[in-house]
Amino acid sequence: MRRPVPPDPWHPLRALTAARIGLGRAGDNLPTDALLRFGMAHAEARDAVHSPLDAAALADALAERGLAPLAVRSEARDRAQYLRRPDLGRRLAEDDRAALAAHPARGADSVLVLADGLSAAAVARHALPLLDALLPRLSGWTLGPPVIALQARVALGDEIAEALDARQVVMLIGERPGLSSPDSLGAYLTQSPRRGRTDAERNCLSNIRPEGLPPAAAASRLAHLMVGARALGASGICLKDESASPGSLRAAAHEGACSTQNREKPRN
Amino acid sequence: MGYHHTAGHRRYRFDDLRTLLAAASPARSGDALAGIAAASEAERMAARFALAEVPLSRFLDEALVPYEADEITRLIVDTHDAAAFAEIAHLTVGDFREWLLRHETDGETLARVAPGITPEMAAAVSKLMRNQELILVAARRRVVTRFRNTLGLPGRMAVRLQPNHPTDDPRGVAAAILDGLLYGCGDAVVGINPAGDSLVAITDLLRLTDTLRERFEIPTQTCVLTHVTHTLRAIEAGAPVDLVFQSIGGTEATNRSFGIDLALLAEARAAALSLGRGTVGDNLMYFETGQGSALSAGAHHGVDQQTVEARAYAVARHFAPLLVNTVVGFIGPEYLYDGREITRAGLEDHFCGKLLGLPMGCDVCYTNHAEADQNDMDNLLVLLAAAGVNFVMGVPGADDIMLNYQSTSFHDAAAMRQLFGLGRAPEFEDWLRRMGIADDGGRLLPVAGRHPLLGLAEELRP
Structure with missing residues (x-):
C-alpha cells in the first residue's frame, strides 16, 4: 500500500492500548489510512444504532431451544422518536401490556428480556451464546417466556415483568455503541421489578462481547447475581457481585456505560 | 405578572x-x-x-x-x-x-x-x-488563570490531554500521555477519567502522572477526574493532587444528585490549596458541566437547559477555577439531537461562561447515537477557536476508548494552531521548544533518534 506518511516512531506502543496513538501526520492532519479507519468504525457504530433487530430470526432461534418467546414493543414508534424520547422507550405499547397481562405464565422466578436498545447487533450476536451458558445454571428456577422487546430502554423490562407478575427480570440489551465496540451487550437485573424502579435498584454487567466480557463468563456472573438477588429479595447497590473484579460492576447508573460514572451522564 | x-x-x-x-x-x-x-x-x-x-x-x-x-x-x-x-x-x-x-x-x-x-x-x-x-x-473577553502555567492569554489555546484507558492500565495511560506530549498537547492539564474509583486506583494514577511531570519537568498540572470526595481522600492519603475536579449543575437538586453541595466544594478547594502545589498561581478547581444534566437528574424546576447550564457557571465562578469545561455533546440526542444543536449549545455555553468571567473550555464531542459526525466537530472547533476558547480536548485520534464517545484530537488542535496562528501556554511552549517537539513558531517537529520521550517509549515497550 501507498505510504507517503510514516507512522510515528513510538507506533509500537499501540500494543499497550487500543487508543489511536502514533498515527503519524500529514502536515498536522491524519494520514489517509487512519482517517478512513476512523470513518469505518463510526459507520459501523451508526449502523448498529439504526439497523432494526431481526425479531423473527431471534424468535426462531429461541424456538429451536424449546422456548416460546413473546414479542412486544415500546411506545416509541420508530428509531427517530426512540432517540429523542427515552421516556417512551421505557413504556410498553398498550396492546402489548394487555397481552402480557392476559398471558397464563404468572409468578415466574425470573423473566428474560432480549431488547434491541441502542445496538441490535449486540443482541443478535451475543444474547443466544449468553443464554446457552446461563440456562443450565438455573435448574430449579421457574422462568417465564422469554420476551423480545423492540425500541426498548432498560426500564421497559420492569414493566414487562410486572405485567407477567414475575419476581425478577433480566434485561439483555444493546448498549450505546462505541467506536471500537459496535456490539456490546448489557445485562440489567431487577428484583421485584415494577414501574418506577430506579437505576440504583438494578445491577448491571456491561461490555458483554467476545473482546470484552465474553458471554460465557458473563453468564456465570449473571447467574451469581440472579441467585443473590433472589436470596436477598432485592437488587441494586445492596447486592454485591463478589465474583466480579474491582470496578467492573456496580449498581447500574447508566445504560450503556454502567462502569463509567466519573462523567455525569443522563439516565436511560 | x-x-x-x-x-x-x-x-x-x-x-x-x-x-x-x-x-x-x-x-x-x-x-x-x-x-x-x-x-x-x-x-x-x-x-x-x-x-x-x-x-x-x-x-x-x-x-x-x-x-x-x-x-x-x-x-x-x-x-x-x-x-x-x-x-x-x-x-x-x-x-x-x-x-x-x-x-x-x-x-x-x-x-x-x-x-x-x-x-x-x-x-x-x-x-x-x-x-x-x-x-x-x-x-x-480573555479570562486568564494560573497554576503551573498561564492559560487564557490572547492568541493562545490550550489542550487538555485526555489519556483514558478502559482498565486504567498504567502503561496504556502512559503511552497515550507520551503521544499527546509529542503532539504538543497537555498545557491545560493532563487529565484522566478513571475507569475505577477505588482510592488505590486513583492514587496510582495521580502518582503516575505526577512522576512523569516531574521527570520531564513539564510546566503543567495533572488531574484524575473523580468525585470530589475521592479527591479529598486522596489528599488525606498524601497523594499528589494538583487540581480538584467535579461535575456541577445549575440547581441545588442537580448537585445533590451528583453527591455535592457548595460546602463540600469549598472544603475540597481549601484542602487542595493547603498543599501549595501551584507555582505561578492558585486557580485549582476543574469543573465540568453540560446542558441537560438537570433534566436528566429530574432537577430542572421547569427551567430550560441552557439557562440551567448558565446557572452552573455561578457555582464555578464562586471557586476561582483554573478550567471550566462544557462537555457539550456527551449527553446524547435526547438533549442535543444533532450537529446543529450541539454547535449552538457549545457557542452559547462558551459565550455565557466568558461573559460571567470563567476560563471556558469545551469538549467538542458527540456520541454514536447523535446525528453528528466528525465534520460537525470540525465546524464547532473552528468556531470556538475563532471565539477564543481557553482550551479544548486532546484525545488520541479523537476516539475515547474508555468513555466511548468521540471528541477532538491532538491533530485537530495542531490544525487550529496552523489555521489561526494560536500558541500554547507560554511556559509550555518554551518547554516544547527546549524538548525539540515544536519549533520557534510553535510548529510540530519530527521527533526521532535519542529524544528523551522516545527513551520513555523504549521503557514502556512490551
Missing part, C-alpha cells in the same frame, strides 16, 4: 420569566423532552420579542428557582455586585445585546461588569443572539 407579545392578530402570553426564557430558547430536543419548548417557531420568535423588552433588573426580582429552595439561587442573589451592575442596570435584554456588540464594549469593559451579570441575564441575551454574535463578543 406575565409577559406578552402581539404579532398580527395573535397575542402570545408567557406566564413567568421561566416560561418566557424556555419559549425563547433556540430549539433543542431536551427542552422538548421536558415539555417546555415553544409550541411553534412563531411562538419562539414572539417569546424573543417579549424577552427583548424585559429590563435586566427584572432578573434580580424574579427568581427562576425559589431563593428559599435552592442554594444556587441564594449564591447568585447574595453575591450579586450592584456596583458592577450599575453600568448596565438601565438596559433591557434587547438593549444589552446591542450594548455587547458595540465597538466600545471591549474586554476590559466586559471584565468590569461581569460581577453584575447574573447567569440568567447571560442566558437571556444569548437567546437573542446569532452564532456569529456569540463568537464575536466572547472573543473580546
